Amino acid sequence: MRVLRFFADLLVHGPSYAILNWLIHSPTRLDEEWTWNFITMKEHPLRKWAREAWPPAFVRKWVLRSKQYQDPSLGIQEHYDVSNEFYKLFLDPKFMFYSCADHLRGDETLIEAQTNKADHLLGLIDPKPGEKIAELGCGWASMLRYVEQHTGDRDNLEGFTLSREQAAYIKENYGYRVRLENFVEAEYPKNYYDKMYSIAAWEAIRPQENPIILKKVYDALKPGGRFVMHFFCRLQERLPPAAAVAQLFFPGHVPTSFPTHMKDFEAAGFRVTHTSCHDYRLTLRQWFDAMVAKREEALKIVSLETYNRYVCFFPASYKYFDDRTGVLFRFVLRKPPIAEAEVFPGVPGAKA
Numbered sequence: 001m002r003v004l005r006f007f008a009d010l011l012v013h014g015p016s017y018a019i020l021n022w023l024i025h026s027p028t029r030l031d032e033e034w035t036w037n038f039i040t041m042k043e044h045p046l047r048k049w050a051r052e053a054w055p056p057a058f059v060r061k062w063v064l065r066s067k068q069y070q071d072p073s074l075g076i077q078e079h080y081d082v083s084n085e086f087y088k089l090f091l092d093p094k095f096m097f098y099s100c101a102d103h104l105r106g107d108e109t110l111i112e113a114q115t116n117k118a119d120h121l122l123g124l125i126d127p128k129p130g131e132k133i134a135e136l137g138c139g140w141a142s143m144l145r146y147v148e149q150h151t152g153d154r155d156n157l158e159g160f161t162l163s164r165e166q167a168a169y170i171k172e173n174y175g176y177r178v179r180l181e182n183f184v185e186a187e188y189p190k191n192y193y194d195k196m197y198s199i200a201a202w203e204a205i206r207p208q209e210n211p212i213i214l215k216k217v218y219d220a221l222k223p224g225g226r227f228v229m230h231f232f233c234r235l236q237e238r239l240p241p242a243a244a245v246a247q248l249f250f251p252g253h254v255p256t257s258f259p260t261h262m263k264d265f266e267a268a269g270f271r272v273t274h275t276s277c278h279d280y281r282l283t284l285r286q287w288f289d290a291m292v293a294k295r296e297e298a299l300k301i302v303s304l305e306t307y308n309r310y311v312c313f314f315p316a317s318y319k320y321f322d323d324r325t326g327v328l329f330r331f332v333l334r335k336p337p338i339a340e341a342e343v344f345p346g347v348p349g350a351k352a
């Protein structure tokens with residue numbers, strides 16, 4: 001069965017997908033360090049060529065196009081509803097962020113690096129008491145809590161998630177208003193929010209949905225409002241083999257490229273006032289190490305297949321960033337009008 005699946009995967013999705021799926025379905029626990037090294041190793045150009053040559057671009061495109069008809073929210077739910085207890089084993093205990101941290105020196109602990117990220121995002125969101133603020137894709141309410149710590153205002157905060165486990169956890173532990181709803185399909189009041197933000201959820205937005213949800217966010221913001229985004233995307237329009245590999249972890253996922261995002265931001269009416277790039281690799285390695293250190297507990301919570309899936313997921317994601325196939329970005333999008341001094345702070349002559 002495993003052998004048959006390997007050859008079928010090889011034919012339809014190519015070698016990267018077939019090998020990873022073979023490893024995930026191993027009847028025994030994978031040797032974690034061997035798996036990490038095997039997946040992330042620096043490749044001989046010939047191995048890279050062999051990995052990427054099949055299937056040809058048009059087949060890859062066709063296979064991924066067929067995924068557009070799958071409901072991607074099912075894949076997202078499946079990923080996050082694995083178990084809160086499982087995620088607690090490897091996410092930082094302070095916030096439970098499931099998104100890229102900022103290692104500014106390189107030797108930070110996960111908690112320090114996640115605090116760096118939270119501080120950077122807080123500066124970009126710039127929340128004030130009394131402002132209406134929504135997070136699209138709120139996870140375990142990590143950033144909502146940080147925002148509340150800084151404004152002292154919890155009543156005006158709101159989060160969206162597709163995960164039942166997360167929504168129940170937030171309700172039980174923090175009591176924020178959480179909408180268990182697909183934020184792409186949700187209805188929003190017009191000119192209502194002062195700030196909106198999204199951390200590590202825009203990766204799931206498919207190209208055909210991007211203009212729709214961006215327009216909804218634009219309309220939902222008050223004039224002068226801001227939308228802060230943190231997500232990764234591939235740099236080129238061409239679909240990489242990684243797009244097929246992503247199906248193993250997020251079935252139905254069809255990625256949007258950087259050029260498409262930039263065009264869609266502008267078409268929705270936004271002005272981009274901040275862009276920065278961040279390195280995901282150290283976070284992925286720290287999550288991997290934390291999970292492996294607690295493997296006995298992990299295997300009591302999740303099945304062997306799920307454990308092996310994560311043993312492959314972290315290095316496969318690392319490889320995606322190490323090869324510069326994709327980059328993690330933060331953007332601030334502003335709905336006009338915007339004062340010049342806000343766009344170019346500290347630039348002599350910029351008028352408020």
Ligand SMILES: C[S@@+](CC[C@H](N)C(=O)[O-])C[C@H]1O[C@@H](n2cnc3c(N)ncnc32)[C@H](O)[C@@H]1O
Binds near residue numbers: 096098099
């Ligand atoms: C990688 S987690 C990030 C969570 C959190 N922002 C953080 O930084 O830890 C992605 C979150 O986005 C949510 N999500 C993704 N797509 C969504 C959608 N279309 N509608 C609602 N929630 C979505 C998931 O349910 C999950 O809570």
